[in-house]
Each structure stands twice: as structure tokens, then as C-alpha cells.
Amino acid sequence: MKTKIPLLCVLALLLFVHGSYAQNGGNRMMDPAAMKQRLIDSLQLTSLQADSVVAIQQEYRPKMRDVFMDQSMTQDDKRAKIAGINEERNQRIKAVLGDDLFRKFQEYEQRNRQQRGMKMQRSGGNN
Numbered sequence: 001m002k003t004k005i006p007l008l009c010v011l012a013l014l015l016f017v018h019g020s021y022a023q024n025g026g027n028r029m030m031d032p033a034a035m036k037q038r039l040i041d042s043l044q045l046t047s048l049q050a051d052s053v054v055a056i057q058q059e060y061r062p063k064m065r066d067v068f069m070d071q072s073m074t075q076d077d078k079r080a081k082i083a084g085i086n087e088e089r090n091q092r093i094k095a096v097l098g099d100d101l102f103r104k105f106q107e108y109e110q111r112n113r114q115q116r117g118m119k120m121q122r123s124g125g126n127n
Helices: 004-023 032-043 047-069 075-122
Strands: none
Touching (some): 047 075
């Protein structure tokens, strides 16, 4: 019986950690402060520019999630709706960053998208 109690504690801890990880979407979503710092470090944005980009990203994230979750839309409809949302978001980000930094931002996003894709392939797409 004495050996079962530590085993149950370890099992409970593992389940808690796994549940927390799953609730955070496998930690795919970076918190705003970390996102801001990555933008500053990677693109040499000012604090104000990074705050603006993060705020814009945060504003559009629920809109995109709603489209993904809408079961009444076809995949083509979802793609078109997401493209429109992305275009609107990008216009606002471009207004904050200007042409040169916006181009760097797009390259940065593309690199990150590719890295996320590689992580998903390595993990079997279960992220």
C-alpha cells in the first residue's frame, strides 16, 4: 500500500500536467509579452510597434477561430473568409510598420509557419 501512494501521486501529477498542456493547445499560443519580445528581438521593432502588432493579432485571432469552428461553412468558404480577415489584419499591421518592416514581418511569419509545420509533421500532426 505504501508504494501505491507515491505512484498515485506521480500519476495524478502527470495527468494534471497533461491536462494543462492540452488546455493551452499544446502551448501553441504564445503569451502577448513573449510575442512582443520576439517581435522586438527578431525584427528590431520599437516597443510601441510591437505592442500595436500584438494587439492587432489578438483582435483578429477570435475572428479566425470563429471561422475555423463554423461547421456550416465549406472549406472553400472558410479559406475565402480567412483570406479576407488576413488581408484586413495585414493592412492594419502594414499601416503600423510601413513597407520595409511589413515585408520583414511577413517573412518572419512565413518562417514561423514553416517551423510549426515541421513540428506538426514530427509529432504526427497531433499538436
